[in-house]
Amino acid sequence: MTRSSRPKGTQDFVPPESIKKTRIEMLFRELATVYGYQEVVTPTFEHTEVFIKSSGSASDIVQKEMYTFTDRAGRNLTLKPEGTPGVVRAVLENNLRLPCRLFYISPCFRYSRPQKGRYREFYQLGVEAIGESSPLVDAETIIFGATFFTRLGITEFTIKVNSIGCRHCRPAYREKLLTFLREKQKKLCPDCQTRMEINPMRTFDCKNTSCQLLLNDAPLPKRHLCPECTAHFEEVIDSLKSTPFNWKLDEHLVRGLDYYNRTTFEYVSGVLGAQSSLGGGGRYDYLFEEFGGPVTPAIGLAIGLERTILALPEGSPFNTASRRNLVFIVWTGPAEMAAARELLNILRQENIPALMTYEPVRVKRQFHLADIAGARFCIIVGEEELKGNLYALKDLITGEQSIVPAEKIVPTFSSLRLSSERI
RNA sequence: GUGAGUGUAGCUCAACCUGGUUAGAGCACCUGACUGUGGAUCAGGAUGUUGGGGGUUCGAAUCCCCUCACUCACCCCA
Numbered sequence: 001m002t003r004s005s006r007p008k009g010t011q012d013f014v015p016p017e018s019i020k021k022t023r024i025e026m027l028f029r030e031l032a033t034v035y036g037y038q039e040v041v042t043p044t045f046e047h048t049e050v051f052i053k054s055s056g057s058a059s060d061i062v063q064k065e066m067y068t069f070t071d072r073a074g075r076n077l078t079l080k081p082e083g084t085p086g087v088v089r090a091v092l093e094n095n096l097r098l099p100c101r102l103f104y105i106s107p108c109f110r111y112s113r114p115q116k117g118r119y120r121e122f123y124q125l126g127v128e129a130i131g132e133s134s135p136l137v138d139a140e141t142i143i144f145g146a147t148f149f150t151r152l153g154i155t156e157f158t159i160k161v162n163s164i165g166c167r168h169c170r171p172a173y174r175e176k177l178l179t180f181l182r183e184k185q186k187k188l189c190p191d192c193q194t195r196m197e198i199n200p201m202r203t204f205d206c207k208n209t210s211c212q213l214l215l216n217d218a219p220l221p222k223r224h225l226c227p228e229c230t231a232h233f234e235e236v237i238d239s240l241k242s243t244p245f246n247w248k249l250d251e252h253l254v255r256g257l258d259y260y261n262r263t264t265f266e267y268v269s270g271v272l273g274a275q276s277s278l279g280g281g282g283r284y285d286y287l288f289e290e291f292g293g294p295v296t297p298a299i300g301l302a303i304g305l306e307r308t309i310l311a312l313p314e315g316s317p318f319n320t321a322s323r324r325n326l327v328f329i330v331w332t333g334p335a336e337m338a339a340a341r342e343l344l345n346i347l348r349q350e351n352i353p354a355l356m357t358y359e360p361v362r363v364k365r366q367f368h369l370a371d372i373a374g375a376r377f378c379i380i381v382g383e384e385e386l387k388g389n390l391y392a393l394k395d396l397i398t399g400e401q402s403i404v405p406a407e408k409i410v411p412t413f414s415s416l417r418l419s420s421e422r423i
Numbered sequence: 424g425u426g427a428g429u430g431u432a433g434c435u436c437a438a439c440c441u442g443g444u445u446a447g448a449g450c451a452c453c454u455g456a457c458u459g460u461g462g463a464u465c466a467g468g469a470u471g472u473u474g475g476g477g478g479u480u481c482g483a484a485u486c487c488c489c490u491c492a493c494u495c496a497c498c499c500c501a
Contacts, residue, residue, distance in 0.1 A: 060499050064424075115495060124501060191498075256500060274496060304501030332459060367461035382459060396461065
C-alpha cells in the first residue's frame, strides 16, 4: 500500500499554520470592513476568456501558468489565477450599484515551479474600490495594505510606488522606450529581447545587472506622464507623505499585469527570499470596458497569504501561542464522568471551547491528553468535588490549582467565550 | 519550461567520499516508577522495503543509470 501525497505545489495547512491562516484572514476581514469593504465570493473557476480579457493574452499568466480544462460538456474553463477579473465580471453581471468596495479571500492557481513563498495553489487577500477615481483612494488603498501588515506586527517592508500613465500618455511613451530599447537590442539579455516587443516596460523588471545598467538612461514612465496623470500622481504622493510608512518612489516598478494604469505599488520584504513581494496592486480604469461595461475607474490590491505568514516576526501576536483557549475536563469514575459531560454541555452552550475524553483512562493520561490538545485549563471532576458541589481548576501554564464553586465556573471562563455576531 | 542541491525511523540528522556482520543518535511516541495531576527526572520498549526501479559486485544506504518527490534559484509574481 503506497500512501498518496499532495500534488506538487500544493500545501496542507495543519495546526498551528492553519490557525495563523485563519487569524490573518480574520484580521483582514476586520480591517477591510473598517475601511468600508464588503465581502465578495466569486467562483473558483471562470470561463477562460475572463482571464484572457483582463490579464492580456501576452502575459505569462495566460501564456503558460493557467490551469485550463474543458468540462464534460466541452466548456473552456480556468481555475482563477488571480482575484480581480472574477470580481469585475461579478460586478457587471450582478449590476451592482457604484461606487462599491469589495474584498475577497480566495485560493488562486498558477502552474509554475514551486519555491519559497510560491505555490501552485495559494491564497490571495484582496480589496477592490470600484467606481472611485480620486487619487486619495489610491493613497488610501496603499495605506490600507500597510496598516494590515503593521497590525500583524510586520514592520520590515517597504512600499514601492510609481505611475505608469494612461491611454493618452502611454502610447507615445511606449514608442519612445521601444526606440531606445531597439538601439540597445543586441546588448540586452535574450529574455529582454523578447520581452521588449510584448511589453517594453517589463524590461525594467529584469534582474540582470547588465540590462539594468543599459536601462539606467532609459526614458522612464513617470517623466512622460500627461498633465492629468502628473497631477493625479502628485496628489497620491502628497497624501503618502504624512503617513508613518516606509515608502519610496520606484520609477522602474511597472507590475506584470497588463491592465494597470496610473498608480502601481508593491510591498516588498527582505525576509522572503527571491519572492520578495508581499503584495501589490494598482489602478485599472480600463478593465471594465474590456468586459463590455461602462467606463469605470477602479483600484485594487492583492496580498499573498503564504508570504504574509512567512514574514510574521517572532514576536507577532498572530503567531500562535503554545496553548489555546480550551478547557479540558478530567474525571475519575463513572459518576464523575456523567457530571463531567453535563459540565461539558454547559460550557459549550456558553460558547466556551471545551473538551474531555470518553475513554476510561487514568487521570494521568487525561492530563496528558489535555496537553496534546494544547488546552489552557483543566477542570477536575472527582469524588470530593462532586460531593462539595465544587470543581478543581488547574492552569496548565502556571501549574496553579484552585477550588471553584460550581456556580462560578462559567463566569470564570467568560473571557474565553467566542462570538461570530460582530462583523 | 531551465539549472543546482537533497531524499536514511513521525521529526532533525549520522553512517555514503574509501562498498563488508543484526543501519545508529537526539527529539517525539508507548510502558512503568506515580491505583487524583500534564509539561521535569530515571528505567525499559516499539519503530525503517535507506523514495521507487534497474545495473555493477561474492556483497550496495554507500558506486553507476533511469524515475519520482522535495528544496532553492532562473523565469514569473502573491
